Amino acid sequence: MKSPLQRRFFEQILVMLGREPKKPAEVTPAAQKIHVFKRGNRDFIAEKKHARAHAVPSHRWRTRRWATLIFANLLFTFSYLLDIQVLEGSLTASRFIGFHLIDLNAALQVMLAHKHIIVNLLIGTGTVMLLWLLLGGRSFCSWVCPYHLLAEWAEKLHLWLVKRKLVADQPMDRRLRSVFWVVFALLALATGYTVYEAISPTGIVSRALIYGPGLALLWVLALLFFEVFFTRRAWCRYACPIGLTYGFVGIFSPLRVKYTLQDCFHEGDCRKVCLVPHVLDTVLKGRAVDTEVPLGPDCTRCGLCVDVCPTGSLKFDVKGLSKLL
């Protein structure tokens, strides 16, 4: 029989594909004890909430992440401009001091378009797969993808406008992303072209940073405009197949964010800052299936929730090594 944590592991894969998270059918006795304690001690929780009002927000992980993302993308630019051959190519396909690196989604699109397995591509893909398997799959999104940074800034503007009631967020159905993944795969298969690569803001921004701006940037501006005035983080939440591909890679990743039930007082600040709040359903009252719950593979490991959590209930964790850290 599966334990509540094992059941949640499989459910989180479905949640990544677009299913809404459900209340758990079963929780461990240890977690149940904490849930019952919290239900009977509302004053204690209220006191903690009051203390939270004085907590100073941290930007530790965000600063590290932005610095890494900017450094990685500028490394491409300077390698090209100075012809130093450290990191050649762009995020779609590159060579890092001689090692071939190929974006997993791009490799998949190319093989579907050519309708056979290309051995050279598999070698470059294998290195990338191993890297992101170790580093957390969708951490590619928040730590490397240049569109993520632009969208994060656009999101700030969107939230500012929402707060002033100048625009209203219009959420979409999360299943759309899985539909787009299949549609782009079928388009590559049917046309023999990597259709998605032509409109991928990740590739467009990456190439613009290296080789200079082109007309394709107008498409990226249109996406950002849509995200500022209509739907919060629309592309990454509801469309991008790269995010879903790396989500699959992250399923077995040892690096994840872990939730500890004991100290959490369920005010939900983490869900407000998160790109994928469905992975944080575990912080809702009564939802945690165990005293410690690793977040699902759709988590981008951006660290915003770790920064914002006033009680340290969300922390980065390496499976099997947490006791040593």
Ligand code: SF4
């Ligand atoms: S979902 Fe796509 S566009 Fe968004 S950060 Fe990930 S790779 Fe970049």
Ligand code: SF4
């Ligand atoms: S759960 Fe936390 S680390 Fe994961 S994407 Fe959301 S805010 Fe980022």
